[in-house]
Every structure is written in structure tokens, then in C-alpha cells.
Amino acid sequence: MKKIIIAAFFSVFTLITYAQQAPNIIYILVDDMGYGDLGVLFQNQRKLSGNRSLPYQVSPHLDEMAAQGAILTQQYANAPVCAPSRASLLTGVNQGNAQVRDNQFDKALENNHTLATVMKQAGYRTAAIGKWGLQGDDEKQSPNWPAHPLKRGFDHYFGYMRHADGHEHYPVEGIYRGKKEIWENYKEVSKDFARCYTTDLWTAKAKDWIIKAEEQDRARPFFMYLAYDAPHAVLELPTQAYPPGGGIDGGLKWMGTAGNMINTASGTVDNYIHPDYVHATYDDDQNAATPEVPWPDTYKRYATAVRRIDDAVGDLLKLLKDLKIDNNTLVVFSSDNGPSMESYLPKEYAANLPTFFDSYGPFDGIKRDCWEGGMRMPVIVQWKKHIPGGKIVATPSMLSDWLPTFADAAKLPIPARADGVSLLPTLLGKGNQQESMVYTEYFEGGNTPKFNSFELGRQGRKRGQMQMIRFGNLVGVRYNIKSADDNFEIYDVVKDPKESVDLAKLAHYINTQQQMKDRVLQLRTPDKEARRPYDTTAIPALRLEKCLRRVLNGAFIKVIFPG
Incomplete structure (x- = not known):
């Protein structure tokens, strides 16, 4: 018994020591924002071009975050839509092994390692705020859903439980999509949140939780998953200007009084357009001799939603400094x-087309596409005193790499279940970076949009069963797959980001073609609720080496097999 007590003591002591050395971690996830929507990644280029036929947005706080941290220019979503992308992020597995695949929104997140359970093992306090959508779709189990955030490692939850609730940003008023429920842990609390625009609401709650966490125990780190439901439609507007200042004394504040829960819960709902966009005009006919025309209201709304998130990020970063x-x-x-085409606004509004700002950036494809525009994410990382400012990370990676990265930062072994790798060696410039495997599979019944800026051959292209895999600079893409023998289109996305030159037509890439076909079979397991035409195909042997990942103090062991 004495040995057990001593062992337990040292286990707890080690956990506390790790916790004291480990960083706080905040993961901010926004909904349907394209790579090209950020100033630092694309919009600033449009502004500097001086071309008045190219309307642009600005994101000063995110640009500043990038200047003080790193931009990951080649990080991919695990899927081109919400639910599977978030499921892979939270569990650290690719879409070939995830329990939530395709657009299975509200399906229960598997009961396994998550970002939150891993961080709790390292002694972290954990909170999820905002959109969840992975609780389990049996409403008879409400509020005790099988995959409630509190059952997946989070100590506290506040937000929209159901996926579709995130399509309305005024939960009490329900202006365009009906009234929605807000959940705090297991209690439904929406009645008190009149005139609360959800971007503001999640931000105010996040600030309040962080402040209280620091007041309670500054020595113990925290992990926060802050999941906004914007700029995804419906394209609603805030009640008023973002409160000035930011941080402890300014910006958004949690007031805690029914009917006045946050300091922007007043005035008129769906009302405020950012001043930069109120009178914005552009050259709609590319003729300098004719007058410019105002932006359609739809795009003023979209730009305001993006700017509101930018303000929220600046507010949170100021809080950390304070x-x-x-x-x-x-x-x-x-x-x-990637960016979407939904607006959910009345018919008198212009359609919400990502072509207005080229929200997909220098790529082709949008949400639901496995082209780069649907998969390449606007990722910025800041960790002062650790990651040098202005760093550009061009190493390919996926959202599922963040679970191993955070485990590594907390000095924990990476769960064997995870498909991802730690990105700390690249971010910190220390050690050897393990290669990330970029892979996705997805089914979508529609077509790639017929946007004039897209390559002609993919305009209106049927999606169907899709796959994407990356080898170095090469990306292999298959659309409307009928069998495992279907060829990949192969593109060098570093030299050819629009994927306009299919290298698969060249004899030099015959071996690469077969390697891609083999690898996509080796990376996955079939799922009966997301069937694929290649599910029953024999899995090729690993010919040169078989990598067995065993985590011993964060180290990887590679076992080489002949043949």
C-alpha cells in the first residue's frame, strides 16, 4: 500500500509539474471562412493592386497576429464540410478512420481520445464554447446526449449543441432560421439572451471564462476550443459597433443580467454594417469611365461578419496581454x-457568391470540393517568446495534426489512435519534423460551381465520391470515383496552385499514380455508414517499410521490414 501511495504521489507531482511548464492553449475555429478571406493571405493583394474591380476586405487584428506569429500556408481541413472536419480535428484522425464522415452532422463524436481528454490528462482545465454539432442525433436523449462535450473531456460547455442551430446568429429572435437553444453544460438557457449576436456572445463568454480561470488558479493551464458559427450563413449583422478597447477593461463584456447578458445586447438586431463597408463601391464593369456601383448588401454583410471575428480575435489577444x-x-x-455559397437571406438579396472577394484565394474550389480552395485553410499561430513573428510555414499538414501538437506542447505522449503528427518541430524550429499525411475522402452529390475563374474542365464537374492525397508538392485528386482503379489527377500545387496542369498525363508520373492508389487504401478502414466504391479492394502490402508508431516519451520508433 505504501508503494502505491508513493507512486500515486509522484504521478500527481509529475502531472502538476508538466502543467506548470505547459502553455495555455486556445483553438479558434471559424465556420466557412475561405483561405482568401484574410488580408494577410490574399485580400491585401487585392487592395494593393489598385484594381477597383476587385473589392476587398481587411482583417487588421488577424494580420497583426500573423506578424507576431506564424502563417501555415499549406494546412488542410480534414474534410471540405463542417461535421467531418471538426470530428477529425477533435480526435486527431483522418477521414479514412473517423467515425464521422461525409456531412453526418449531429452524429455522436466517438468515445475516444479528444483534444479535451488529452489536455485533461496533462492537468489542464478545459472549455468548449460555441458550435458543437457532434452530440448524437437522438433528441430523445436530450439533454443527456451521448457525445455531449462534457462527456468528451470538457469541464465546461456553453453554446449551440446542434449543427443547424449555428445557421442563425440571434438565438432568441430567430430572425431568418427560427429560434435556437443555447446550452450551458446540461441546462438550456436561451431565454436570457435577447439581442445577443452569437459572435459577440461566444467571445464575451470566452473572455469571462478565461478571466475566472486565471483568478482561480494562475498556475494551472487551460485549453479552450472556441468554435464560432460565422461567417457561415445566415448572413446576419451585429446590433452595434464593436466596443472599443479590448481586453479586461474594454471590448466585449459578460454582464450576466437577463436581457442584458453581454454589453452589445441592446439596440436593433441585424442592423450594424462596419463603417469600412457602408459606402463601399467597386468597378462592376471594368470600365473606369463609368461610375462605380455600391457593393450589394449581401457582401457588406459577409465582410462585416468576417470583420467582427477579426475584432473578436484582437479582443481576446488583448485580454491575454492584460x-x-x-x-x-x-x-x-x-x-x-472552404467558403460557401449559402446566405439564407430573403430573395431580394443578391446571391452569396465567393467570387465577389475570391474567398477561395488563388485556388479553385469551395466548400464541398476537394480542390485546394475547398481544403486549404487560413491558419495563423501565435505563441510569443516561442514562435518567431512573421514566420511562414509551408510544410503540408492537416487540422488533425493539432491534437498531437498540443499533446507534445503539454509534454504528453501522443495517443496511438492519432493519425496526425506534432508540428512543434516546425513551429519552434527545433528537432526533426515528422511528415504529416494529408488525405481526405468525401461524398457529395452536387457539382463544382461554374465560376469563370475556375479551370474550364472543372466548372460544373460532378463531385460524387472524392479523394485527395498529397505527396510532397504533389496532390492527387479523384472525383466521381467508380472504382479503386480510377486514376488520380496529379498537380504540383506549389508551382500550380490552381491545379491547371495535370501531370498524370506524363509518363514520368506512372509510378506516382500507382503509389497514390496504393496509399489511399492503406490509410483507411471502411465505414458502413459512409460506403465507398473501393471499400472491398484488397489493401496492398507496404513494400519498403512498415512504420509502427509507439510513443515512448514522445519518440517515434520505426521498424523496417525487408521486401
């Missing part, structure tokens, strides 16, 4: 998939 924890807080900003 609390003097900014030097040891790792903050990641990303989207879940």
Missing part, C-alpha cells in the same frame, strides 16, 4: 473548410 499570460499562451486560428 492578464500577462500572452507569452505562454498558444493561440491557433483556423477555418473548418
